[in-house]
Amino acid sequence: MSDVEMSGVAAGVRTATLDDVDALVQLELESFPGDEWTADYLRLAVDGHMPTVRVLVAAPDGAVVGHAIISVVYEIAELQRIAVAETARRRGLATALLDATVALCRDADAERLLLEVREQNQPALAFYRRAGFAEIDRRDRYYRDGSTAIVLALDLTVG
Numbered sequence: 686m687s688d689v690e691m692s693g694v695a696a697g698v699r700t701a702t703l704d705d706v707d708a709l710v711q712l713e714l715e716s717f718p719g720d721e722w723t724a725d726y727l728r729l730a731v732d733g734h735m736p737t738v739r740v741l742v743a744a745p746d747g748a749v750v751g752h753a754i755i756s757v758v759y760e761i762a763e764l765q766r767i768a769v770a771e772t773a774r775r776r777g778l779a780t781a782l783l784d785a786t787v788a789l790c791r792d793a794d795a796e797r798l799l800l801e802v803r804e805q806n807q808p809a810l811a812f813y814r815r816a817g818f819a820e821i822d823r824r825d826r827y828y829r830d831g832s833t834a835i836v837l838a839l840d841l842t843v844g
């Protein structure tokens with residue numbers, strides 16, 4: 686989005702249900718090929734069998750076009766993934782998902798939101814930088830393909 690950020694309501698951000706699993710599988714395959722969460726894994730997460738994990742979706746016009754998977758363990762929250770379908774990018778949907786993620790983490794009394802991102806994932810790095818994340822570490826050869834991970838953190842106790 687250019688001048689006006691999309692609100693969580695306009696972005697249709699809500700907690701995922703089992704009806705969303707097929708759409709989540711497609712988003713995972715499109716955005717994280719080779720590293721996607723499987724339908725079984727997603728079903729367990731959405732159905733509450735992973736007690737620390739929450740799954741959010743963005744469905745601005747009813748159809749699910751984005752998702753975020755978050756785990757919160759005491760004061761540390763981790764953004765496991767965030768993705769928006771290619772056709773729906775640059776409309777503020779990931780920003781709305783991240784805003785909802787931050788609210789959810791603060792409600793759970795988390796103090797820091799951490800994530801890992803591939804060094805070469807420039808769109809994601811630009812997105813996270815704009816959202817206020819700071820680099821705190823680098824992990825060489827972290828990914829199976831030998832890529833370096835950049836560890837980013839957002840302080841949830843300020844702002």
Ligand SMILES: CC(C)(COP(=O)(O)OP(=O)(O)OC[C@H]1O[C@@H](n2cnc3c(N)ncnc32)[C@H](O)[C@@H]1OP(=O)(O)O)[C@@H](O)C(=O)NCCC(=O)NCCS
Binds near residue numbers: 717
């Ligand atoms: C990263 C990603 C989630 C961003 O989703 P999005 O809905 O397009 O993001 P937003 O529209 O909320 O973007 C907000 C801001 O982030 C920055 N940004 C987002 N995508 C960008 C890109 N491709 N290049 C540069 N800056 C970008 C811009 O500042 C943008 O604001 P603007 O559009 O007003 O310039 C999306 O590109 C994606 O799904 N990528 C594949 C999955 C992935 O890599 N996830 C992260 C894994 S760690």
